Amino acid sequence: MNRIVENEIVIVGGGICGLATALALHRKKIKSLVLEKSEELRATGAAIIVQANGWHALDQLGIGSILRQTAIQIQGGKFISISDDGQKEVPFGINQEFRCLKRTDLINTMANCLPMETIRTSSKVVSIEVDSATHYPQLLLSNGSILQAKVCPKSPRIFASDKVVIGCDGVNSIIANMVGLHQTKLLHFSTCVARGFTNYPNGHQFPSEFAVLCRGQVQLGIIPMTHKLVYWFITRLSTSQDSTISRDSNLIRQSLMESMEGFPIHAMDMIQSCELNSLHLTNLKYRPPWDLLLSKFHKGTIVIAGDALHVTGPFIAQGGSASIEDAIVLARCLAQKMHNAKNTMIERRIVSEAFDKYVKERRMRVFWLSLNSFLVGKKLDAKSWIVRFIVIAIMIVLFRDPEWHLRYNCGTLHEEEGD
Ligand SMILES: Cc1cc2nc3c(=O)[nH]c(=O)nc-3n(C[C@H](O)[C@H](O)[C@H](O)COP(=O)(O)OP(=O)(O)OC[C@H]3O[C@@H](n4cnc5c(N)ncnc54)[C@H](O)[C@@H]3O)c2cc1C
The missing domain is CATH 3.50.50.60 (FAD/NAD(P)-binding domain)
Structure with a gap:
């Protein structure tokens, strides 16, 4: 004892x-x-991905x-690379525990x-x-x-x-x-990250997958957390206006919509209807x-x-x-x-x-x-x-x-x- x-x-x-x-x-x-x-x-910062070692x-x-009761298990993933010629999809396996938790x-x-x-x-x-x-x-x-x-x-x-x-x-x-x-x-990375939630009161259509959509130097990650709530993040190159943008949720959303030109409509809709108070734009230090x-x-x-x-x-x-x-x-x-x-x-x-x-x-x-x-x-x-x-x-x-x-x-x- x-x-x-x-x-x-x-x-x-x-x-x-x-x-x-x-x-x-x-x-x-x-x-x-x-x-x-x-x-x-x-x-x-809305949510956090926790993988097998984190769950241990x-x-x-x-x-x-x-x-575990608050976050669904993600079963697999896919990379979707988007260009003017169309989309290429590459699936990847998620073999161990992988869930996304609300930080609160x-x-x-x-x-x-x-x-x-x-x-x-x-x-x-x-x-x-x-x-x-x-x-x-x-x-x-x-x-x-x-x-x-x-x-x-x-x-x-x-x-x-x-x-x-x-x-x-x-x-x-x-x-x-x-x-x-x-x-x-x-030091600073040249890339910054925006994160947020989108809530679908009647349930969303996303499978229990981690989807990463990529066009040029913009990347969008989508992870369902529950059957109604989706966490997403967008990485893009930082700009000189980011310190002003990061103070205003409407400006963050507007800048994200601009950088997502060429992404699928359902992804643009998800950002457009996000929970504004969950939005954060962060410059990354290491x-x-x-x-x-x-x-x-x-x-x-x-x-x-x-x-x-x-x-x-x-x-x-x-x-x-x-x-x-x-x-x-x-x-x-x-x-x-x-x-x-x-x-x-x-x-x-x-x-x-x-x-x-x-x-x-x-x-x-x-x-x-x-x-x-x-x-x-x-x-x-x-x-x-x-x-x-x-x-x-x-x-x-x-x-x-x-x-x-x-x-x-x-x-x-x-x-x-x-x-
Ligand atoms: C964009 C982004 C996405 C991320 N996504 C993930 C992810 O999916 N999965 C993952 O595992 N990690 C992720 N991380 C990393 C993760 O968020 C951090 O590693 C984690 O939050 C670190 O926790 P911490 O307690 O060390 O620091 P913090 O979370 O920064 O906490 C520090 C605390 O100390 C307090 N504090 C600071 N100074 C003082 C002081 N002088 N006196 C008293 N209190 C003080 C602050 O108010 C704060 O509450 C992400 C990070 C970023 C930037």
């Missing part, structure tokens, strides 16, 4: 990774506190069966499984420092309060004991800066994959996970699942070390050893995911056929098996030897 470890761990960011980390720790009977800067939990991870968190369903299900008061919203972390006396991190919040290692009775603005900080604060992570990842600058080979993932008792560590772009639809995998591996490594320790206090050495183990398990996994996504993104970005040819050749050598990334097992959160 595990001991209950009372010490609080602070998780910065209440997105997919932050909540998954809190839930994974909770499953291992370790308390944590999630600080989220927004007034309420947000789920930007959600099962470990104990929420797979709840979420994922976020809310994780949040509902956490103990009350685990999540503190309106809590933006503005800086993090290491206390010179205790060597433990202290966090400064935007409301002026400080979270640090010791209770300070004289100062009402200083709160109680937190020694471990897990940075799940996404693409513009300040915790990643603290760990030292700022030396590796994030951390160069090779930076993940040498960068630090942790510094003392501060560690990073999710997009804060490995923002990749959505091209193989694995960023969210990789973040949940991070959460499970991190919780498992911490739990093993903490439950084996004699002292119930969190010791620096124990935490550091747990983080070393986490890094060892995750480094190559996130490197290969990032590299695969980077190459697919560069293929879409490429204007010259020579560059496209070179990228495709590298992909054939390195990623001949398109399903390689599904075959990863992040391990279990259930009782293991040594727990």
Whole structure:
């Protein structure tokens, strides 16, 4: 039987990774506190594709069966390339679990499984420092309060004991800066992505398939989520007006309709009748994959996970699942070390050893995911056929098996030897 470890761990960011980390720790009977800067939990970007490895991870968190009820299994797929000469269709198999989840369903299900008061919203972390006396991190919040290692009775603005900080604060992570990842600058793809839902109150006619329609450098992906709801995304080259367009849903829809000239009528109708409030247009940033080979993932008792560590772009639809995998591996490594320790206090050495183990398990996994996504993104970005040819050749050598990334097992959160 595990001991209950009372010490609080602070998780910065209440997105997919932050909540998954809190839930994974909770499953291992370790308390944590999630600080989220927004007034309420947000789920930007309509939906998320979750593939077999992601479902395995959600099962470990104990929420797979709840979420499966909200999303149909996709049975197969087809690429349709459209040109002035007509359409060419190439089917592809989907042999493992593949479903598309509403982001709000994922976020809310994780949040509902956490103990009350685990999540503190309106809590933006503005800086993090290491206390010179205790060597433990202290966090400064935007409301002026400080979270640090010791209770300070004289100062009402200083709160109680937190020694471990897990940075799940996404693409513009300040915790990643603290760990030292700022030396590796994030770069932009030339492609941007728009996403949204279309609801068909009387049911839609789409089969349970992932359809990818492609004309020039515009790609449309269509995935039914339920018998009435369809998730779709469009990738196209970014333009200088995108920052203005992205602020107005009507402008996003108008720009999508313009870039979809030549697509089938049913696809144009789907975009025209989309749910405007589900629309998002996103410029895509990525951390160069090779930076993940040498960068630090942790510094003392501060560690990073999710997009804060490995923002990749959505091209193989694995960023969210990789973040949940991070959460499970991190919780498992911490739990093993903490439950084996004699002292119930969190010791620096124990935490550091747990983080070393986490890094060892995750480094190559996130490197290969990032590299695969980077190459697919560069293929879409490429204007010259020579560059496209070179990228495709590298992909054939390195990623001949398109399903390689599904075959990863992040391990279990259930009782293991040594727990
Ligand atoms: C267009 C697009 C499509 C995608 N599609 C897929 C897909 O189909 N499948 C898939 O697996 N992945 C997909 N991804 C990737 C996936 O969305 C991300 O990998 C995932 O959301 C990362 O989760 P995260 O919790 O690390 O970061 P985020 O979701 O960015 O969450 C970070 C959280 O931290 C909070 N925060 C930030 N700074 C602070 C601070 N200083 N203090 C407190 N809180 C803070 C933010 O408000 C936010 O809630 C897609 C990404 C994009 C851009």
